């Protein structure tokens with residue numbers, strides 16, 4: 001059952017002539033999945049999140065979050081969502097604990113429940129030992145973790161994360177991604193936005209590719225790469241090319257094409273893992289050695305290139 | 315409502331941790347009021363540490379001269395006059411100057427100077443050997459009291475100089491009076507009469523009646539009337555002026571929070587824009603109330619200001635805080651960035667202060683300037699504080715509150731509309 005149902009959502013800033021930031025988006029997010037919006041800067045990811053957070057009124061369309069309309073019942077929507085903004089939005093002159101207590105109150109928690117929940121979240125984001133330190137003394141990664149923790153205080157049904165890993169060191173990025181996967185494993189639904197193809201691929205159960213406000217493709221990673229074909233490309237180099245070897249490779253099951261130029265060969269295969277051992281065998285039988293192999297699996301980068309004619313990363 | 319308090323509490327705590335803001339809100343008005351109040355003559359309310367003085371009395375009254383003895387004989391059985399320096403020392407050590415001068419007597423000039431050099435005293439006062447001789451002696455006798463000062467202690471030095479100068483002026487005056495009396499009485503009686511007059515004066519002075527300092531200190535004047543200390547009026551002006559800035563400091567957090575993303579984040583929680591703005595109103599209002607309470611208390615503790623009847627002070631405090639809060643919130647509704655708020659806010663506050671008389675005090679009623687003052691949100695508030703300090707009742711200050719509260723209403727309506735539209 002879907003927890004989010006987006007129906008024909010559009011947003012034009014400063015109408016009638018302003019940017020059409022989101023153009024007739026429709027998709028749904030299932031309970032317990034990580035759904036990513038993947039797209040370059042300016043694609044309309046933050047605008048979509050802002051509308052689904054009831055911060056921005058859509059120009060057209062509507063969305064149901066946990067069956068509450070973002071237009072008709074924003075307060076109900078806000079009580080089931082946890083929003084992690086792109087910029088760190090906590091108070092630097094307050095301690096981690098003071099921040100969580102304040103934000104907990106904003107989510108309507110109080111008394112013993114608030115204190116308990118603050119303690120739990122501090123453990124969850126591994127800041128319990130630093131809870132009495134002011135946030136302006138924290139490292140970037142610690143601030144990011146607190147930024148996520150705030151959104152978890154009221155046990156939301158769905159967590160929105162807008163590019164939470166931009167501009168942080170690899171270690172902190174790793175810990176945030178692991179944290180998101182752990183939350184998903186505990187049953188949390190996550191709406192995640194990113195312009196990093198690898199993050200979307202690693203995290204997501206399903207991915208929506210968005211460009212210029214339009215959802216141009218949507219599906220699992222496997223479904224999306226099928227758009228550009230299922231084949232992997234194998235580039236290899238041999239110490240000397242044998243007479244007729246390319247022809248024999250071509251006849252192997254799972255190889256759809258092979259071409260050769262001097263000591264280099266390029267093959268398209270449907271399953272590199274199955275084909276590679278046979279290629280080595282064929283070469284060895286003829287007394288030739290394969291000196292280098294490179295396998296390119298189809299990826300979202302190629303999908304984006306295929307769909308837009310542009311690279312995902314400028 | 316708990317959310318409103320949560321926001322207000324958070325902002326109050328932030329302000330309490332913001333040292334520059336506290337300095338602006340609390341220290342600046344007190345320092346300015348102290349300096350200006352003192353400059354305008356409210357100094358007698360000042361609570362300053364007494365200046366440490368080392369006093370060496372080297373005065374050696376001469377034995378009665380031949381002429382003096384003859385005159386003494388003429389002065390029908392009068393005792394030999396006491397040394398004049400006793401009276402001088404008596405003045406400096408009199409009880410009425412205890413709060414101002416902390417005098418230690420030492421045995422000689424060298425010891426006195428040594429105390430200054432050693433930092434144990436700000437000023438050394440040395441009464442010279444010929445002090446009495448010069449006072450009682452013939453017309454051209456001269457003697458100088460020596461002041462040896464620590465140049466870094468300007469304030470203490472100035473106080474001591476003025477007290478010593480005043481005392482010496484009195485001695486000289488007495489001496490001149492005696493000389494006149496002598497000239498009038500004729501050559502024979504002259505010397506004896508002069509000596510008697512001077513001696514009588516010295517005895518009186520020594521008894522601490524004719525020469526007390528306080529009776530000669532410049533009187534505090536409020537210009538118009540009554541005994542409202544100038545420092546109170548100045549502090550009221552500064553207090554209202556800096557409350558506007560204090561209100562602005564906190565109200566600006568609406569814009570900085572919008573920029574830093576914490577305000578949008580609040581709007582993603584189940585908290586309405588109206589609640590958030592109410593929280594901000596509460597933050598600003600409570601901050602300026604706290605600022606005002608501290609300044610009122612400091613006025614009492616440091617300057618001995620009597621603000622007036624408690625109920626009047628309470629009503630006036632709330633009215634002043636409401637005006638400051640409304641104005642600050644309206645400015646936030648009109649400008650877009652914290653930078654603009656700082657620049658435009660400061661401009662507005664300074665202009666209002668100049669028009670309303672925060673720096674100049676209230677002026678003669680019925681003058682054109684008084685009319686202008688009366689039409690600012692702050693001018694009538696200042697008059698109300700003035701009236702409160704003169705013991706005015708609630709009824710007497712009520713009319714002063716009409717214009718400020720009308721302004722405040724407009725401020726809140728504009729602020730509510732503009733901020734509501736922007737964030738809701």
Ligand SMILES: Nc1ncnc2c1ncn2[C@@H]1O[C@H](COP(=O)(O)OP(=O)(O)O)[C@@H](O)[C@H]1O
Nearest residue numbers: 013019021039040041042043044045046047048
């Ligand atoms: N407040 C705004 N006013 C006008 N245009 C905006 C505003 N915010 C974003 N845009 C424009 O809308 C488009 C989508 O922006 P955004 O949703 O922030 O993209 P993303 O988050 O994918 O980088 C961009 O062209 C951006 O310039």
Ligand SMILES: [Mg+2]
Nearest residue numbers: 045046086163
């Ligand atoms: Mg964005």
